[in-house]
Amino acid sequence: MRRLLTLLVASLLLLATAACGSGSGKASPKATGSSDTSGGGGGIPGLSVNGKVGSQPQVKIKTPLKVSTLRSDVVSAGSGPQVHSGDQVQVNLYLASGATGKKLQSTYDTGQAQTLVVSQSQQTNPLVEKTLGQREGSRLVLADKASDIFGPNGVGSLKPTDTAVIVVDIMSVQTPLTGPKGAKVPEPAGLPRLVQHGSDVTGLDWSHTPKKPPTTLRVVPLVKGTGVTVKKGQQVTVDYYGSVWGADKAFDSSFARGTPASFKVGVGSLIKAWDQKIPGLKVGSRVLIVAPPAQAYGSQAQQAIPANSTLVFVVDILGAGS
Numbered sequence: 455m456r457r458l459l460t461l462l463v464a465s466l467l468l469l470a471t472a473a474c475g476s477g478s479g480k481a482s483p484k485a486t487g488s489s490d491t492s493g494g495g496g497g498i499p500g501l502s503v504n505g506k507v508g509s510q511p512q513v514k515i516k517t518p519l520k521v522s523t524l525r526s527d528v529v530s531a532g533s534g535p536q537v538h539s540g541d542q543v544q545v546n547l548y549l550a551s552g553a554t555g556k557k558l559q560s561t562y563d564t565g566q567a568q569t570l571v572v573s574q575s576q577q578t579n580p581l582v583e584k585t586l587g588q589r590e591g592s593r594l595v596l597a598d599k600a601s602d603i604f605g606p607n608g609v610g611s612l613k614p615t616d617t618a619v620i621v622v623d624i625m626s627v628q629t630p631l632t633g634p635k636g637a638k639v640p641e642p643a644g645l646p647r648l649v650q651h652g653s654d655v656t657g658l659d660w661s662h663t664p665k666k667p668p669t670t671l672r673v674v675p676l677v678k679g680t681g682v683t684v685k686k687g688q689q690v691t692v693d694y695y696g697s698v699w700g701a702d703k704a705f706d707s708s709f710a711r712g713t714p715a716s717f718k719v720g721v722g723s724l725i726k727a728w729d730q731k732i733p734g735l736k737v738g739s740r741v742l743i744v745a746p747p748a749q750a751y752g753s754q755a756q757q758a759i760p761a762n763s764t765l766v767f768v769v770d771i772l773g774a775g776s
Contacts, residue, residue, distance in 0.1 A: 497525070497526070497527030498519075498521070498525045498526075498527055498595065498597050500515065500516035500519045501513070501514070501515055501516070501519060501595065501597060501619065502514045503529045503593070503595050503621055507530055507532065507591055507592070507593045507623050507624075508546075508623060508625065509562070510548070510560060510562040510563075511529075511548050511593070511621045511623075513548065513550050513557070513619065513621060514555070515550060515552055515555035515619060516555075517552070517553060517554060517555045518552060518553050518617075519552030519553075519555075519597065519617045519619065520552070520617060521552075521597050521598060521599065521617050522599075523598070524580050524596065524597075524598040524602065525596070525597045525598065526580075526584045526594060526595065526596045526597075527594070527595050528588070528592060528593075528594055529593040529594065529595055529621070530591075530592060530593040531588075531589065531591075531592055532588070532589040532590050532591020532592035532593075532624060533589060533590075533591060534589050534590025534591045534624075534626075534627060535589065535590050535627040535629075536587060536588070536589050536627070537572060537585050537586055537587060537588050537589070537590075537624065537627050538572070538586070538629065539572055539586065540572065540629065540630065540714070541571075541572050541627050541628060541629050541630070542569055542570070542571055542572075542627075542628045542629075542630060542689070542691060542716070542773050542775045543569070543570045543571075543572060543585060543624060543626070543627050543628075544567050544568070544569055544570075544624075544625040544626040544627075544628075544775060545561075545567060545568055545569075545570055545585075545622050545623060545624055545625060546560075546561045546562055546567050546568075546622075546623040546625060547559075547560070547561050547568060547620060547621070547622060547623075548560040548561070548562065548620065548621035548622075549618065549619070549620055550618075550619040550620075550621075551611065551612055551616055551617075551618070551619070552597060552616060552617025552618065552619050553612075553613070553616040553617065558610060558611065558612070567625055569689035569716070569775040570582070570585065571689075571691060571714075571716040572585065572586060580596055580598060580602075580603060581596070581620070581622065584596060584622075585622065585624065588624055589624070589627075590624050590625070590626055590627045591624065592623075592624045593621065593622070593623050593624075594621070594622040594624075595619065595620070595621050595622070596618075596619070596620045596622065597617055597618070597619050597620075598617065598618060599614070599615065599616070599617060599618070600612040600613065600614055600615070600616045600617070600618045601614035601615065603618050603620075604618070628773055628775065629773075630691040630714065630772040630773030631681075631737065631738060631770075631772040631773065632653075632772070633653040633693075633770060633772075634653065634676075634677040634679065634738055634739065634740035634770045634771075635677070635679060635680070635681070635738035636677045636678045636679040636680050636736075636738045636739065637677065637678045638676070638677055639675050639676055639677065639678060641674075641676065641742075642674055643662070644662075644663060644664065645663060645672075645674060645742060645744070645766075646658035646659055646660050646663050646697075646742075646766060647659040647662070648676070648742075648768060654693075654709040655693075655695040655707070655709050655768045656695075656709065656710075657695075657702075657703075657704075658695070658697055658766065658768075660700055663700075665700065667699040667700075667744065667746070667764035668744050668746070668764070669746055670746065671727055671730070671731070671743075671744065671745060671746060671749045672742075672743070672744040673731045673741050673742075673743050673744075674741060674742040674743075674744075675739065675740075675741055676740040676741060676742055676768070677738065677739055677740035677770075678736070678738075678739060679735065679736035679737050679738025679739030679740075679771060680736060680738055681736050681737025681738045681771075681774075682736065682737050682774055683734060683735070683736050683737075684719065684732055684733050684734065684735050684736070684737070684771060684774045685720075685733055685774070686719065686720030686721070686733040687718065687719075687720055687721055688718070688719060688720075688733075688774045688775060689716055689717070689718050689774070689775040690716065690717055690718075690719050690732060690771065690773070690774050690775075691714050691715070691716050691771075691772045691773035691774070691775075692708070692714060692715055692716075692717065692732075692769050692770060692771055692772060693708045693709055693714050693715075693769075693770040693772060694706075694707070694708050694709075694715065694767055694768065694769045694770070695707045695708075695709055695767065695768045696765060696766070696767045697765070697766050697767075698758075698759060698760070698763045698764070698765060698766075699744075699763065699764040699765070699766055705756075705757070705758040705759050714772055716775075719732040719733055720732070720733045725745060725749065725750050725751065725765075726745075726748070726749040726750075727743055727745035727749040727750060727765075727767075728743070728767075728769075730749070731743060732769070732771070735771050736771065737771050737772065737773060737774055738771065739770070739771045740768065740769070740770050740771075741768075741769050741771075742766065742767070742768055742769075743765075743766070743767040743768075743769060744764065744765075744766055745764065745765045745766075745767070746764050747761075747762045747763060747764060750763065750764070750765045751763070751765075
């Protein structure tokens with residue numbers, strides 16, 4: 455069942471580059487405007503959803519439930535902040551089979567709400583499509599063929615032709631920063647200087663740096679953020695520029711893509727430099743991280759990164775989800 459939840463979240467949230475964010479559903483902010491719902495889901499014949507937002511939904515399905523295309527309904531409309539592109543949205547998810555009417559998985563059982571990072575590029579994703587424009591405290595229900603949501607093989611016990619029923623509770627909505635925010639710190643000597651277009655990092659100037667890179671992990675503040683402190687296990691929204699020491703071009707850059715990235719930090723899914731040093735930073739910070747091979751990819755080459763490379767990152771901490 456744990457694997458089913460992982461597949462559900464990976465398929466729905468399209469966070470292929472990072473593990474899903476987690477937080478306690480019970481500890482989440484109270485859903486604004488979350489009233490008891492009665493017979494919600496009426497927009498989808500054969501389906502009803504009851505209960506309060508922020509608690510396990512009571513789902514009744516007249517089996518077998520069949521839909522030919524994506525169907526959705528707002529079971530309960532919240533009155534909190536509205537979801538816009540770029541927001542971090544903490545959601546609780548409930549998955550049931552339209553074929554059997556049985557619950558397959560629920561984040562209310564695991565106690566782990568999920569963090570959805572909404573972006574323009576994901577608007578064809580059914581969860582993103584239907585969450586955009588809704589408000590914190592809302593409960594939605596979606597129904598579609600398993601093959602259309604999870605791919606041609608379905609997922610878990612859901613056959614491709616089965617209907618997947620998904621209840622979504624929008625627990626909190628946070629708008630990440632668009633750039634660093636705080637007091638600037640002078641760039642230190644001996645390290646690359648930033649080349650920028652506006653606040654975006656477009657390159658690094660190596661003209662005053664030694665050819666031999668530092669041998670120890672360094673985290674140098676460039677902007678001291680004043681927001682909340684990032685904690686281990688949180689889903690963090692960042693902009694970043696990554697380069698091999700001395701290289702003219704980035705091997706990866708969210709600035710170049712025009713869309714911030716979201717990662718869960720401190721849980722072993724990132725290189726050690728990020729896992730060890732991002733927690734403890736404040737939202738709004740910009741830091742320069744110098745990661746020797748032992749804190750990067752070591753002896754394993756990674757596409758544009760040769761083996762045993764020292765890496766340099768410029769990282770803007772834009773938001774942190776619970």
